[in-house]
Amino acid sequence: MIIPRAAEAASALPEFAPAGPELAVQARDWLAHLTGERRVSPHTAASYARDLRQFLHFAAVHFGKPASLATFTSLTAADLRAFLAARRGTGAGSRSLARQLAGLRSFARFLERNGHGQVLAFTALHPPKIQRGLPKPLRADAACLLVQVEARAGEDRPPWIIARDAAVLALLYGAGLRISEALAIKRSEAPVGGHDVLTIVGKGQKTRSVPVIAPVQQAIEAYIALCPYALPPDKPLFVGARGGPLGPRLIQLAVERLRGALGLPDSATPHALRHSFATHLLGAGGDLRTIQELLGHASLSTTQIYTAVDSVRLLEAYRSAHPRGR
Numbered sequence: 001m002i003i004p005r006a007a008e009a010a011s012a013l014p015e016f017a018p019a020g021p022e023l024a025v026q027a028r029d030w031l032a033h034l035t036g037e038r039r040v041s042p043h044t045a046a047s048y049a050r051d052l053r054q055f056l057h058f059a060a061v062h063f064g065k066p067a068s069l070a071t072f073t074s075l076t077a078a079d080l081r082a083f084l085a086a087r088r089g090t091g092a093g094s095r096s097l098a099r100q101l102a103g104l105r106s107f108a109r110f111l112e113r114n115g116h117g118q119v120l121a122f123t124a125l126h127p128p129k130i131q132r133g134l135p136k137p138l139r140a141d142a143a144c145l146l147v148q149v150e151a152r153a154g155e156d157r158p159p160w161i162i163a164r165d166a167a168v169l170a171l172l173y174g175a176g177l178r179i180s181e182a183l184a185i186k187r188s189e190a191p192v193g194g195h196d197v198l199t200i201v202g203k204g205q206k207t208r209s210v211p212v213i214a215p216v217q218q219a220i221e222a223y224i225a226l227c228p229y230a231l232p233p234d235k236p237l238f239v240g241a242r243g244g245p246l247g248p249r250l251i252q253l254a255v256e257r258l259r260g261a262l263g264l265p266d267s268a269t270p271h272a273l274r275h276s277f278a279t280h281l282l283g284a285g286g287d288l289r290t291i292q293e294l295l296g297h298a299s300l301s302t303t304q305i306y307t308a309v310d311s312v313r314l315l316e317a318y319r320s321a322h323p324r325g326r
Helices: 004-011 021-035 042-062 069-073 077-089 094-113 120-124 140-146 159-175 179-183 214-226 248-262 270-283 288-295 305-321
Strands: 197-201 207-211
Touching: 021 042, 021 069, 021 094, 042 077, 042 094, 069 094, 077 094, 077 120, 094 120, 140 159, 140 248, 140 270, 159 179, 159 214, 159 248, 159 270, 179 248, 207 288, 248 270, 270 288, 270 305
Parallel strands: none
Antiparallel strands: 197 207
């Protein structure tokens, strides 16, 4: 059964074409399954749907006709390699190709669970290798400066908007939130009035509890006191200039303005504050498992990348400070 939310999400996306009627129906049911039962984020669902449509366009050319359900279930590893090669020819990188392959594999598993046969090609194909770079945290003094209202002195913007941006950034650095998580907080969930813990629903609908330190609470209280709009309990805490939901791009632009004013590098972004949160906690002796829980990482290996960052920073400090390292 497709629940209303899933059906609405599926119908809001373009049709799956070119594809045979039965394959198109299965594709839409798969998308409803992702958004309904699996509860993947709208962004992930839209990406997977786009990836499948790109494959269907490729398959129509590759096979000389729109792909049918039988065509998809009889794919070979050579067919998939040809698709990846075609996508790479258009400039797609390894990360995009790996995501596309993951989406197609998800659809294949959905078909198998629904009795349409196993697509063996995916078991014989390895995803492209992704070379992961190290996160680029800010220095502690730069991160602290980014979240202070005083750093925005002289900006030609309403004081409440300056306070709002500072409060959002304070949550990213002070609580390690993703920008989407900070903007999803409802007014009733605001960590104010003695409430110092946030319950966050992150990637994959994974729930975690995050403590909120006093400076972050104070930044949020200052924003609420200045905000000219009513903030209903069941509506977003952070609103835009006209009172509607606040989009992440406005926070990114605010940080871009500050980069120029404060002389910070291009790597100074809202997400860099989350990296800074993890790196600075680790550098101060924080436990890796605890940091994993605070960040909402499903795997400890994801969090362990910050140990490499901390080692690099330690080595840089050693080389710059030791008499023989200069």
